Amino acid sequence: MDHWPTGRLLSTAARLVEHSWNEKLAAIGLTHAGVIAIEVLAAQGPMTQAQLAQYVRVQAQTMGKTLSRLEAHGHIARVRSTSDRRSHVVSLTERGQQAVAEAVEMERSVLAASSIDPEALRQELKSVVRELASQFATTPNNAGALVDNPSS
Numbered sequence: 001m002d003h004w005p006t007g008r009l010l011s012t013a014a015r016l017v018e019h020s021w022n023e024k025l026a027a028i029g030l031t032h033a034g035v036i037a038i039e040v041l042a043a044q045g046p047m048t049q050a051q052l053a054q055y056v057r058v059q060a061q062t063m064g065k066t067l068s069r070l071e072a073h074g075h076i077a078r079v080r081s082t083s084d085r086r087s088h089v090v091s092l093t094e095r096g097q098q099a100v101a102e103a104v105e106m107e108r109s110v111l112a113a114s115s116i117d118p119e120a121l122r123q124e125l126k127s128v129v130r131e132l133a134s135q136f137a138t139t140p141n142n143a144g145a146l147v148d149n150p151s152s
Helices: 006-028 032-044 049-056 060-072 094-112 118-136 140-147
Strands: 076-080 088-092
Touching: 006 032, 006 094, 032 049, 032 060, 032 076, 032 088, 032 094, 049 060, 049 088, 060 076, 088 094, 094 118
Parallel strands: none
Antiparallel strands: 076 088
16 A cells, blocks of 8 residues: 555545445445435435435436435435426435434444544545535536535
């Protein structure tokens, strides 16, 4: 690892953290992708599936699969939109709200056993994300959605 480029270290660390976190999340019927979706819903309130997909920068089809898993576990509810019968409004259920709180604690536990200061790491990662998001943003709103996402 001493000779690995920084990008490789970062992506390897991210995969290892996500793998560890997913193992813990499975106990409550969640995945990393599911947590991102329910955290956005907890912070922003109900929205359409398409809006949620756009907010977290994934394809609508990918979000649909994530939402199906969340719905099967009782974390979200989808109802047909009254303004556009072609779309569904997604909202967090009480069980989903509880899952958000549990997921936050599980996330903290992933790095708790290490000698790393989680808050210092978080601040550094936020700086990296902000810098890169500003370089790759196609619109100011897209950059804001990525950077201001409550799970970031």
